[in-house]
Each structure stands twice: as structure tokens, then as C-alpha cells.
Amino acid sequence: MTLSPSTGSGETDPGGLSDDALLARYAEGDPSAARLLLDRLAPRVLRLAYRLLQDQAEAEDVTQEAMLRLWQIAPDWQPGGAKPSTWLHRVAANLATDRLRKRRGVALDSIPEPDDPSPGAAEGMIEADRRIALDTALGQLPDRQRVAVVLRHLEGLTNPEIGAAMGIGVEAVESLTARGKRRLAQLLAGRRDELGYER
Template sequence: MKTADERSDESLMTAVADGDRAAYALLVHRHGLKFRALAIRILGDAALADDVTQDAWTTVWHRADRFDPAKARFSTWFYRVVVNRVLDMRRIRRADPLPEGFDMEDDRPGAEAGLALSRRDEKVRAVLDTLPERQRMAVMLCYFEGLSNAAAAEMLGLHLKALESLLVRARRRLRDALCDDRDDLLLPHV
């Protein structure tokens, strides 16, 4: 028999559905930081991200019996839970623009590189903030989180063609808004 550390996330979810706190703790240990980082990148606020991820983990505990490993892997299912919570939080804070400290990537550049990227990041941040919510989430998931179009569509509860349409419209808006500053921003043609 496999130990808890060797079991798949899906088998751990079965155990969580039966009330196994150790299995739950192992899932949090395996995935907690990754999903917290996702929430921070989208929300731009560590405290809000902590609230969102804590709420998402509470959902795992209370709704583990609704997880169906035949339909999705745990990470895909949980990604959707986190994205839904992030969208809920963004709706609550709809009037708030993306925060000033919003980082476009996981690895933060050094001070010199950060200064060089500052102007570009400000412009991209401002343009991203003007996108409709679904376009912004599609861009975030596909381009900043590195998900495939199919995975992002699943996360957002969309058909693949609908997601691709969102991305086309978002890229067009980004291109149009950033076109005048292309040389200054060192952006490749979109």
C-alpha cells in the first residue's frame, strides 16, 4: 500500500471526502504556495490572496465529495475553485484598478532590470486593467500562468473557441493601446 506522500492528489481527495485531515494537510502542503502565488499575481495583494486561497481550501474540505477524478485532475479542479474565488473578489473590488505593485512574472528582476521594465509594466498594467474581466482572466491564465488554451477554457468554464475569441479580442485591444509606444516599450509585435 502506498503511503500518503506517494498517493495521487485524486486519491487524497477521496480520503479528504471521508474526513481524512492528514490527506487534506498533504494537499495543502503540495499545492498551497503555488495557488497562493497565482492569487497574488492576479489580485496584486497578498492579504486578499490569503483570504481567497483560504476560502478555496475551505471549499476543498467541505466539497471534496463533489470532486470527480474522472472529469478532471485535482490541480485542474482546484485551479477552477481558486479562479472562481479570485473572480468573486475582483467583482467585489471592481472599482479598484490593478494595484501599483502588480508583477507580471514570478521571478522578480533585480533593481536595475526592474527600473528598465518599470515604464513598460505600468503601461501594460494600465491596459490590462481596461480589459473586460473575462478577457483579462484569459490573458492572465494563458500568458502569465502558462496554461494551454484548453486548460484555461476549462478553468473559466468556456468552450475552447470562446476562449480563443476572448484572446483575439484582448490581443487586439492590447496591440492597439500599446502600438504607439512599441519602440519605447521594447514589445514584440502582437
């Protein structure tokens, strides 16, 4: 995945600066600012895209596209408004949602299972089953509920940050996450024993 923007020369050390400041430094041609911003933001965008798409290659494509869009708007960025990370979450969620809508006819069984990096075989199998069950259940939520639940409960964003990322109010975020959690509970009901959860 090639996410590095092309920049001018003139290396500096912009460590410790805010995302806004780094984006401004990138717009002025500082490649080290671009690398730091990429290191800070791309992993979070990739995680979000993967959670929504459940496909590593597509998640990487979405991350690359979101970062490219950030590089393109850098010269016009207005500090003090939305944070670059919030803006990227919004762009990535929209790009992922567009991809999901295009592949609506794809059966859940055809989506590959995520890799299991855990060392213990039994624990790894249980954790993989739990992850697959959650990802499958998330895939059955309406798009906006899925985005809100993933951003809140898997990415740890606050309701105001989610509202900014989705372009909706905090009350709408609360409603979407509450409905999404209720629906997930319904979809996963009766599977506690199967997934290795104690009562």
C-alpha cells in the same frame, strides 16, 4: 494565511499520488494528504489570484477561500471528472472576478505596485515597469478576457483546461485569448522604447 484543513489522526506518506487520490485520502482523514495537496495547488491558485487582483492580501484571501471550498467538497469529489487543480482555478477566478466587480470604482493609480525582488537596480526598474504596464493593461481587459489570458499565457494552462476552469468551450477560450492579446497589444502599443524593448 491559514490554509490547512482540520483533519483526523493517522499520518501516512501519500507522496506520488494524483491530486484526485490525495483529495480522497484527505476525505478519509489523512492530514499528510491534505498538506501535500495544499503544497501542490495553493501556490498556483495564489499566483492566479494575484495576477487578477494585483493585491497580495486579497489574493491570499481568495486562495484561502478556494482551498476551504475544496476541503468542503472533498467527501463528495468524483475522480475522473474535472481535476482538482482545474476546479480550483475556476473557483479562484470566480472569487477574484467577484472582488474586482465590487471595487470597480477604484482608480488604477490607487493599486499598489508589486514588490520587485530582482537584484540589479536598473534591470529591476525596467522589469518592474514592464510588470506594472502589463498588470495595468490586464486590468483594462473585460473580466473573461483577463482570466483567459492570465490562465493561458501567465499560468500556462492548455485551452481545454481553461475551458474546464471557465465553464466554456475551447473555441470560446481561443476567441477570448485572441481578443485579449489584441487588446493588450493596442494598450501597450508605442511603449516599446519606454519599457526597454528593442525593435
